[in-house]
Amino acid sequence: MALTRRSFLKILAAGTAVMAGPPAGNRLLRRLRLRPAGGGLPALAASREPAGPIVRLFGLPAGDGDPTLAYAAEPNTRTGPGEAGRRWVMVIDLARCDGCRECTRACTAMHFVPSGQEWIRVYEMRDHATGNAYWLPRPCMQCDNPPCVKVCPVSASWKREDGIVMQDTSRCIGCRFCIAACPYQARGFNWVQPPESEEQRRQPYDMEWNTRHFKGTTEKCIFCPGLVKEGRLPACVSACPMGALYFGDQAEDAVTNSQGETVRFSQLVQENAGYRFLEELGTEPRVYYLPPRKPLYPPPPSEQEPAALGGGHR
Amino acid sequence: MPRRPDPFSPRERVLLASLTTAGPGFSALVGALLAVIAWGIIAYTVQLRYGLGVTGLRDNFMWGVYITNFVFFIGVSHVGALMSAILRITGAEWRRPITRMAEAITFASLLMGALMPFVDMGRPDRILNLLLHGRLQSPVLWDILSIGTYLTGSTLFLYVPMIPDIALLRDRFAAGPAWRRRLYTVLAVGWKGTEAQRHHLERIMGVMAVLIIPIAVSVHTVVSWIFGMTLRAGWNSTIFGPYFVSGALFSGAAAVVTAMAAFRWAYHLEDYITEVHFRRMGYLVIALGMIYAYFTFAEYLTPAYKMAASERGYLNAVFSGQFARLFWFTQVGGVLLPVLLLTVPRVGWVPRLTRVPVLRPVPTLATIATSLLVLLLLPAVLPRTAAFGGFALIRQLPAWIIAALGAWLFLTLLPLFHQRPIAAAVVASLLVNVGAWLKRFVIIVPTLQYPFLPIQRAPAGWAIYRPTWVEWSITAGALAGFVLVYLLFSKVFPIVSIWETREEGHRPAPASSAVGTHGEAADAPVL
Ligand code: SF4
Ligand code: SF4
Numbered sequence A: 001m002a003l004t005r006r007s008f009l010k011i012l013a014a015g016t017a018v019m020a021g022p023p024a025g026n027r028l029l030r031r032l033r034l035r036p037a038g039g040g041l042p043a044l045a046a047s048r049e050p051a052g053p054i055v056r057l058f059g060l061p062a063g064d065g066d067p068t069l070a071y072a073a074e075p076n077t078r079t080g081p082g083e084a085g086r087r088w089v090m091v092i093d094l095a096r097c098d099g100c101r102e103c104t105r106a107c108t109a110m111h112f113v114p115s116g117q118e119w120i121r122v123y124e125m126r127d128h129a130t131g132n133a134y135w136l137p138r139p140c141m142q143c144d145n146p147p148c149v150k151v152c153p154v155s156a157s158w159k160r161e162d163g164i165v166m167q168d169t170s171r172c173i174g175c176r177f178c179i180a181a182c183p184y185q186a187r188g189f190n191w192v193q194p195p196e197s198e199e200q201r202r203q204p205y206d207m208e209w210n211t212r213h214f215k216g217t218t219e220k221c222i223f224c225p226g227l228v229k230e231g232r233l234p235a236c237v238s239a240c241p242m243g244a245l246y247f248g249d250q251a252e253d254a255v256t257n258s259q260g261e262t263v264r265f266s267q268l269v270q271e272n273a274g275y276r277f278l279e280e281l282g283t284e285p286r287v288y289y290l291p292p293r294k295p296l297y298p299p300p301p302s303e304q305e306p307a308a309l310g311g312g313h314r
Numbered sequence B: 001m002p003r004r005p006d007p008f009s010p011r012e013r014v015l016l017a018s019l020t021t022a023g024p025g026f027s028a029l030v031g032a033l034l035a036v037i038a039w040g041i042i043a044y045t046v047q048l049r050y051g052l053g054v055t056g057l058r059d060n061f062m063w064g065v066y067i068t069n070f071v072f073f074i075g076v077s078h079v080g081a082l083m084s085a086i087l088r089i090t091g092a093e094w095r096r097p098i099t100r101m102a103e104a105i106t107f108a109s110l111l112m113g114a115l116m117p118f119v120d121m122g123r124p125d126r127i128l129n130l131l132l133h134g135r136l137q138s139p140v141l142w143d144i145l146s147i148g149t150y151l152t153g154s155t156l157f158l159y160v161p162m163i164p165d166i167a168l169l170r171d172r173f174a175a176g177p178a179w180r181r182r183l184y185t186v187l188a189v190g191w192k193g194t195e196a197q198r199h200h201l202e203r204i205m206g207v208m209a210v211l212i213i214p215i216a217v218s219v220h221t222v223v224s225w226i227f228g229m230t231l232r233a234g235w236n237s238t239i240f241g242p243y244f245v246s247g248a249l250f251s252g253a254a255a256v257v258t259a260m261a262a263f264r265w266a267y268h269l270e271d272y273i274t275e276v277h278f279r280r281m282g283y284l285v286i287a288l289g290m291i292y293a294y295f296t297f298a299e300y301l302t303p304a305y306k307m308a309a310s311e312r313g314y315l316n317a318v319f320s321g322q323f324a325r326l327f328w329f330t331q332v333g334g335v336l337l338p339v340l341l342l343t344v345p346r347v348g349w350v351p352r353l354t355r356v357p358v359l360r361p362v363p364t365l366a367t368i369a370t371s372l373l374v375l376l377l378l379p380a381v382l383p384r385t386a387a388f389g390g391f392a393l394i395r396q397l398p399a400w401i402i403a404a405l406g407a408w409l410f411l412t413l414l415p416l417f418h419q420r421p422i423a424a425a426v427v428a429s430l431l432v433n434v435g436a437w438l439k440r441f442v443i444i445v446p447t448l449q450y451p452f453l454p455i456q457r458a459p460a461g462w463a464i465y466r467p468t469w470v471e472w473s474i475t476a477g478a479l480a481g482f483v484l485v486y487l488l489f490s491k492v493f494p495i496v497s498i499w500e501t502r503e504e505g506h507r508p509a510p511a512s513s514a515v516g517t518h519g520e521a522a523d524a525p526v527l
Helices: A005-020 A067-071 A102-111 A147-151 A177-181 A198-202 A225-229 A235-239 A265-271 B010-015 B024-050 B065-089 B099-120 B139-172 B178-187 B195-228 B240-267 B275-306 B309-319 B324-346 B350-355 B361-381 B392-419 B421-449 B469-492 B498-502 B519-523
Strands: A088-093 A121-126 A133-138 A157-159 A165-167 A187-189 A218-220 A245-249 A254-257 A262-264 A287-290
Touching: A088 A254, A088 A265, A102 A121, A102 A235, A147 A157, A147 A177, A165 A218, A177 A187, A235 A245, A245 A265, A254 A265, A262 A265, A265 A287, B010 B498, B024 B469, B065 B099, B065 B139, B065 B195, B065 B240, B065 B421, B065 B469, B099 B139, B099 B240, B099 B469, B139 B178, B139 B195, B139 B498, B195 B240, B195 B421, B240 B275, B240 B421, B275 B309, B275 B324, B275 B421, B309 B324, B309 B421, B324 B392, B324 B421, B350 B392, B361 B392, B392 B421
Parallel strands: A088 A287
Antiparallel strands: A088 A245, A121 A133, A157 A165, A187 A218, A245 A254, A254 A262
């Protein structure tokens, strides 16, 4: 495998960062809580300069040479490759999620998500009988090794260079192989023609905004690339009253939540034992979870046997 | 029309009976099949109009009956070409009267199988996208390629050995309408039966018999990879390829037995399709059933031993939960029972069962009918007290009673089957095919019921898969289509190869071959 000069430099940079950077103070910071001066809906971390060393993804160099990009038969021309150099990432702090489902509501309202689907669904989970119950919001994980992209026969599902797994509902043939392949149940199908208002019908087809929903096609969360392009947070992230969802750019190493806290992504994940859901499957999700330790919310009602239905979690 | 002298020998008359006789029974059958197909088409137009929402499929159950049909039909299609290729290569002479029947099964069921994914598609109007934007990384494309290759290959494999028979029809089949003769003339491609032509034909068939085997194996392997290439517990299995191939061969061989019996009965082919053929095919079905049972065992034991968290849910559902009845039916009724039924005609002690008083038909049937009635009425009569509800045993009791009654009935019927080996083979093969369809269902649905994330917040009715009338109607239509294609094929082409059975080696077995008791001697000359 050829090591390009660029990825070599990146590995070098990451290595240096690890050696040079024992966390300042070495104190066990429970959580970084940087509050910017202004209130209101926060913008993304505005600065274009990398806020830290470029993070080398697990075995996957960002940008060129990304092996997952090779899955798409065609270049990402349909909506462009996304913003160059960006690697969108989401962090979900399970200790903060109180299961209010504002994220789901905001997403559904924003995208007119057809009934029956929830693009970010909040699950009630308990990993084992003695464990604590907790809420688990599940958007599409925008996997870096996406099973759904591999199986799509027509490139209706494909991976953009900025990490987003896009969905072209104008091309999808409705075979539902991607739904079978996604281990996170993140995909929904339009079993009937979703009812649309006159206004919706007038909108042009735009897959970055998920507008127009067609009968017989698959849809899912795509990290709101339309909003993100305008420098705003995805709908779910800005709707979360607890600030449990963080969104940002891994290349910039900064993520922001609805309360305007902008924090170092790598630090946030490292200091809080961040993990990725079903890591063992090797899908390389772009959504990180912080464990529900000392939760700040009442747990899901315990009379339900939440996770006992399914298989393993974590 | 002036009477001509009969151009056919009596032997050919018998073999061509399927082409010449079309009684009221035939018309009625075709009419019924067409009605079922029409109903299926109506159901499909409903689905086209309103979307897949008219089916029982939902987000958690993205695949169901249609994909079950797909796997089933492709499975049944397996045997024709594969079996006849293997028998041809190994020079098993007894195959001659039945290979074409088997190959025609391949053709008919492959057509229906290939149809199913398109019925399942959410956007059949975008089918061209598969050509415009097709990506070879997707197993869907592998399926299209391998099924396309197999359909072409097996059609040729069916057609080429038929050329001499078509030529015979071209030369001497004067009775039919003009289109028939024109068809035969075109399809006979100038066959004159010269030495050189025969030589070429034999060579082509030899090569094709070898080529068709890997193609056939690849087809079902690729079909299994539709499941095997996902991460889902229960599908994420490395032996799915060979497992599906073995299941396909088993169900396909059973389908051939059914077809043999049907044609033998309908066209009086007793001299050509003898009990010897049923016995031979029975051995084949038994052997394939053993292989299939072995694969099933391997497929389920390895995860069941470990009971990994992700696999626990669906395994429990399959072994003792929601799908247990279906699963155990496929194993007992779809594998064990057929294999027993096929061995029964060869087991000496079976006739002695009639001497056991409780195994006489009348008392057995009377008891079973009474017990079933009681079983049905009991829940309505008994008060639903907590005392009863508390015992798992009580709740399971009906299942055990029914199993015991079934075993009793089976023992009673054994002597009957012993006397009628062909009936036994037909019942066995029908059971195999019902079991095979259900097993495909049990492979697909339980896994979907237990994904990695539990099914939560599903709208009412979305957390469980219940196929709707649309799915059943289309399935019935596809089955009817399969039978119709097969039937029409037998109306246009001789279903038993005339020239191959004329060749050296095959002698119609004496009709009185003593198969009933110790018929080993009867099949000696045929081998
Ligand atoms: S979470 Fe599912 S839909 Fe999203 S990228 Fe991963 S496999 Fe695809
Ligand atoms: S349902 Fe659509 S997006 Fe999913 S695999 Fe099929 S064609 Fe691709």
